[in-house]
Amino acid sequence: IAPYFAVGVIHLISSAILGFGGIYHSLLGPDTLEESFPFFGYDWRDKNKMTTILGIHLGLLGVGSLLLVAKAMYLGGVYDTWAPGGGDVRSITNPTLNPIVIFGYVFRSPFGGDGWVVAVNSMEDIIGGHVWIGVICILGGAWHVFTKPFSWVRRAFVWSGEAYLSYSLAALSLMGFTAALYSWYNNTAYPSELYGPTGPEASQAQAFTFLVRDQRLGANVSSAQGPTGLGKYLMRSPSGEIIFGGETMRFWDLRAPWVEPLRGPNGLDINKIKNDIQPWQERRAAEYMTHAPLGSLNSVGG
Template sequence: MVTANRFWSQIFGVAFSNKRWLHFFMLFVPVTGLWMSALGVVGLALNLRAYDFVSQEIRAAEDPEFETFYTKNILLNEGIRAWMAAQDQPHENLIFPEEVLPLLGFGGIYHALLGPETLEESFPFFGYVWKDRNKMTTILGSICILGGIWHILTKPFAWARRALVWSGEAYLSYSLAAISVFGFIACCFVWFNNTAYPSEFYGPTGPEASQAQAFTFLVRDQRLGANVGSAQGPTGLGKYLMRSPTGEVIFGGETMRFWDLRAPWLEPLRGPNGLDLSRLKKDIQPWQERRSAEYMTHAPLGSLNSVGGVATEINAVNYVSPRSWLATSHFVLGFFFFVGHLWHAGRARAAAAGFEKGIDRDFEPVLSMTPLN
């Protein structure tokens, strides 16, 4: 508590007049934690309740009167999409959850009665096309120029002047921290993003390799006669197909954690509610089988233990994908830049506080040693 009071008084120029107010302020932390924990418990309950067998979708397709838990309760995102789509054209037979109405009612009424159909009708400035590279560079360049002028003409707030150290080495430490953050962010993008970093060039992502293996085994066992729509796995969930927390049909097994993967070789097999069972039975193309088999055996896993169910057998031994190299190098360099930030930040703060003396040369150990010659 004392440390917190000193921190706020030094950084923001304020101090709590008594311990009661300080305790009340610090109560914000555990209260926030309990609130987030409650949300997590509710989300977990919904997710566990949402998992179900794909056979329910088969029954729903055969029996129009059959409704699952998903269509009644947790397809909030489907309801939102339906509401937004209804602004353009009517949709029939859409089950719209009542919980959505209070959230979207006001906005829907406003845009239906008063708001423009497109934003640029009222504000022409927003009529640009994001794919227009020339327009985008103009917008970004204008923002950067205006930002530069702003920072030349203004000075930092008082709390920033008190909190930060203003020296060359301090600026170096800030720059190192920024580069470190960029490195960690780039690592995550390289590892998970197969749009900016196509799998054709960098190899599959970890989730993509996991989903590819599930797809490969589904194709194999389906040809051997397995009913992939209703087969039950050892945990009681669907062996090949199951439900996501929001009701989409996804691959079953350990790869369920990667159910939100999007990949060019898999998207043609999706329908409006996830993977389409009829397409999986009739429309799988040879190129999709080859691509998934290639990705399954060239996962960017290295020596990771949490492999999403990917078989770590002989086909993947001694293989390190370009995606692994790129992601790992960004992470390692980001970490080293972070260490450099800590080093130079400590030196800058010590110099600003006036207690950086450097090495005392009078007591240097080498001075008491015998000369080499």
């Protein structure tokens, strides 16, 4: 538990410093920085200075992104839930740099099985994306530092402290929704071993757990029907693959390390379901079923 405690203490101390810095820059900064440190001086109405500050921030974000790349490639690696053996820390030696692959995520549909940027399912793609974002942020930051706002930009935006606050809150809102989508659906960027199961994963885990139980009790899971005539344990997806049946069929497109070994070319493999389920898969599914990230009374862990 020591590393987690240390991380918590560092964040606690850092938050106090950041909070004090925010109060200082809000109340005293505009009046004193211009005299003491001209480089850091600013006026909310100074359009050129505001875009320069924007550029510096973009550059810092780019450096932060590339620091993650350095950590993943050269400084010990990162945790990969898809690594052989059930997840492990590994170095990312060959990040994906193909722009068609990286930006293909951005231009995907958010509906159906496409999944927009949340569909990323390999650490190579995640680290490659950070390479691209790091370079773009640094180049964009340099451009904002060394150029002045175009005339249409000067006319289109409101140049005041309150306006900058509103722009920042809107950006934070967008990033918050994106992070929520990631943590809810993506188990590559947010490994379930560390953050708990995704919503779809918990649902599929419940179907899997009861399939294993009833199969041990003698049920023929490949042919058993539910009260509506649909498959009780297994059924067909819209594309014809064999998937888990019941309410969890809406999450049929889930990909998770504990269930992938049971798949074949046509979805779940009946022979593997009957003969190859391993104890670690049962334990992991049972754990994920009982820790569903669902804030409702009808979830097992709700």
